[in-house]
Structures are given as C-alpha cells and as structure tokens.
Amino acid sequence: MSAVVLAQLDAILARATDLISKAPDAEGVEQCDIGLLGRKNGELTAILKTLSSLDEESRKTVGARANQVKNEIEVMINARRREFAALTGAGAIDISEPVLPRPEYGALHPITEVRQNLETFFRGKGFLVLDGPELESEFYNFEALNIPADHPARDMQDTFYIKDHPTLLMRTHTSGMQVRALQMYGAPLAAVVPGRCFRNEATDVRHEHTFYQFEGFVVGENVTLAHLKGTLEAAAQHLYGPQTHVRLRPKFYPFVEPGMNGEVTCVICAGQGCKLCKGTGWLEIFGCGMIHPEVLKAAKLDPKKVSGFAFGLGLTRIAMLKYGVGDVREFNAGDLNFLQQ
Numbered sequence: 329m330s331a332v333v334l335a336q337l338d339a340i341l342a343r344a345t346d347l348i349s350k351a352p353d354a355e356g357v358e359q360c361d362i363g364l365l366g367r368k369n370g371e372l373t374a375i376l377k378t379l380s381s382l383d384e385e386s387r388k389t390v391g392a393r394a395n396q397v398k399n400e401i402e403v404m405i406n407a408r409r410r411e412f413a414a415l416t417g418a419g420a421i422d423i424s425e426p427v428l429p430r431p432e433y434g435a436l437h438p439i440t441e442v443r444q445n446l447e448t449f450f451r452g453k454g455f456l457v458l459d460g461p462e463l464e465s466e467f468y469n470f471e472a473l474n475i476p477a478d479h480p481a482r483d484m485q486d487t488f489y490i491k492d493h494p495t496l497l498m499r500t501h502t503s504g505m506q507v508r509a510l511q512m513y514g515a516p517l518a519a520v521v522p523g524r525c526f527r528n529e530a531t532d533v534r535h536e537h538t539f540y541q542f543e544g545f546v547v548g549e550n551v552t553l554a555h556l557k558g559t560l561e562a563a564a565q566h567l568y569g570p571q572t573h574v575r576l577r578p579k580f581y582p583f584v585e586p587g588m589n590g591e592v593t594c595v596i597c598a599g600q601g602c603k604l605c606k607g608t609g610w611l612e613i614f615g616c617g618m619i620h621p622e623v624l625k626a627a628k629l630d631p632k633k634v635s636g637f638a639f640g641l642g643l644t645r646i647a648m649l650k651y652g653v654g655d656v657r658e659f660n661a662g663d664l665n666f667l668q669q
C-alpha cells in the first residue's frame with residue numbers, strides 16, 4: 329500500500345516541477361499553488377488525507393516523504409513568484425519605455441584648463457600660487473603700482489566703480505597682488521596670481537569686459553632681467569614646445585622699469601610668418617619687466633637691496649590660441665555648444 333502512495337508522490341513532484349517551470353506568468357504560478365497544495369482540492373493535500381488509513385509504520389515513511397515533496401514544491405513556487413515580482417515591480421525593465429537621453433558629463437572650461445596647467449608648471453618651479461580680491465582698492469590696483477590719479481594709464485584701464493565706495497573698484501589686472509603679497513610675505517618671494525579682471529570696454533571679438541590674467545613675479549637679491557627671460561622661455565616652451573623662442577621688446581608699463589613685451593615664436597608658422605602673427609613670425613604673449621623701484625617702496629622694500637621681475641599674460645588669449653577660438657566673447661557666453669566642442 330505504502331509503495332503505491334510513494335509512487336504517487338514521486339509522480340506529483342515530477343508533474344509539479346514541469347508545471348511550475350512552465351507557468352507563463354504570476355497568475356499561472358498561483359494556479360499551480362492552488363492545484364497542488366490547495367487545502368480543499370490540492371493533489372498533494374488529497375494524498376496527505378489518506379495517511380490516516382495507513383498502518384503506523386507506513387504512515388511514518390509516507391508522511392516524511394510527503395512533507396519533503398511539499399517543501400520542494402513550495403520552494404519552486406516561491407522562486408517563480410520572486411521571478412515574476414522582479415519583472416513587474418521595482419527594477420523591472422519595460423522595453424516599451426522611451427529611451428532616456430544620454431546623461432551629460434561636465435568638463436573643465438578651456439580657461440580653467442590653461443590656468444591649472446600653468447599653476448602646476450610654476451608650482452614645480454617653487455612659486456606660490458596666490459589668490460587676490462576681485463573687488464580691489466584704488467591703492468593696490470593703481471597707486472601702489474606707480475599709477476597716480478592723473479596718470480594716462482588710468483584712462484586705458486577704465487573699470488567698474490562701486491557706488492558709495494569711491495575708493496573701491498573691480499580690479500583691472502592681477503598686478504595689484506604684487507604689493508599685497510610682498511607686504512604679507514616680504515622678500516625673497518616668488519609667486520603667481522591667476523585671476524579674473526574687469527575693464528569698462530566696448531566688447532568686440534578681441535575685447536571683453538571680463539577676462540583672465542596670470543601674473544607672476546620674483547623679488548629678491550640680485551634678481552635680473554636674465555632671470556626674467558629664462559623664466560618666460562621655460563613657460564613658453566612648456567606651453568608651446570621645446571622649439572619655442574622668446575624675444576623681449578621695449579614697451580611702457582608704469583609699474584616696471586624697463587618694461588617689455590615678451591613675444592614667442594608663432595604657434596602656427598613657427599616663425600615663418602602667417603595670418604595669425606601678421607607675417608612677423610612672433611606672437612605677443614607676455615607683458616613684463618623689472619619691478620619699478622616705486623612699487624618696491626610701496627611694498628616697504630628697499631630698491632637698493634632687492635630687485636625683482638614681473639610678468640603677466642592673458643589666460644583668455646592663451647586659451648584662444650590653444651583652441652583656435654576667434655571670438656573672445658565665446659568664453660563668457662555660457663553657450664554649451666561652444667564649450668562642448
């Protein structure tokens with residue numbers, strides 16, 4: 329008798345395995361559950377009900393096997409329930425859903441890239457990297473740099489003044505940090521100051537009211553023009569390659585004496601002459617010179633004991649040359665089409 333029941337249990341398990349694995353959806357799984365394990369008409373339940381008619385020995389054997397089969401069926405049903413729940417619940421993949429736009433990844437602004445590149449270079453040469461106030465006093469922006477109130481350079485560097493604070497202005501260059509830094513750290517000192525500057529300009533492809541400068545200066549005993557040229561050459565070669573040369577040509581800046589333009593061999597034609605360099609083979613990159621004695625005095629240093637050189641370059645211009653940008657206004661326009669190129 330018990331052998332017959334055991335065979336029935338095996339048959340039920342085999343069929344259950346088949347039915348459960350073939351259930352097409354969650355509904356199908358529930359039907360298997362009811363049909364096999366249901367309290368009223370479940371196939372396995374029906375067999376369990378016959379156990380009482382068996383003798384005690386058979387009841388033990390068959391009962392143990394029946395429980396085993398029941399457990400196996402429950403495990404299979406629960407596994408398939410989870411399977412269908414995952415498909416319809418959270419995390420389900422609905423293939424009819426419209427494709428989401430590709431996430432957009434940010435990148436550094438071209439001017440930021442150029443600035444970080446130069447900062448790394450000068451830090452490696454032992455320069456401090458300093459920050460300074462964009463809202464600057466008239467003293468540090470002009471007077472300390474040998475530009476008194478009646479000096480024509482003030483006209484060329486017209487900027488934005490602050491209503492009700494006549495001595496404050498939006499700085500026109502990063503050079504104001506020369507005296508600030510020397511007052512703070514004294515000499516000897518080697519520092520670079522990247523930063524945003526402002527001028528009251530009528531904007532066009534080459535002029536913008538907001539632009540970025542990169543200032544550098546070294547002050548100490550016996551600092552000479554040769555140090556200046558060597559520094560500029562190293563920076564230019566870092567930017568444009570080892571074949572790059574620098575030449576210095578006189579130019580007036582109120583806060584240096586002598587003042588010079590630092591020109592580098594053209595990045596396009598390498599000195600042959602082209603449209604970019606207007607046929608000269610040279611590009612004007614640096615404004616530079618030996619720091620004016622009046623500036624050293626403003627920083628409470630003795631020009632007889634220490635000397636120094638200073639240079640400035642336009643980060644905006646470097647970025648324009650590097651990326652071939654024709655219109656300076658693109659950098660501040662916030663146009664993603666431009667920035668993503």
Ligand SMILES: [Zn+2]
Pocket residue numbers: 594595596597598599600601602603604605606607609610
């Ligand atoms: Zn050229």
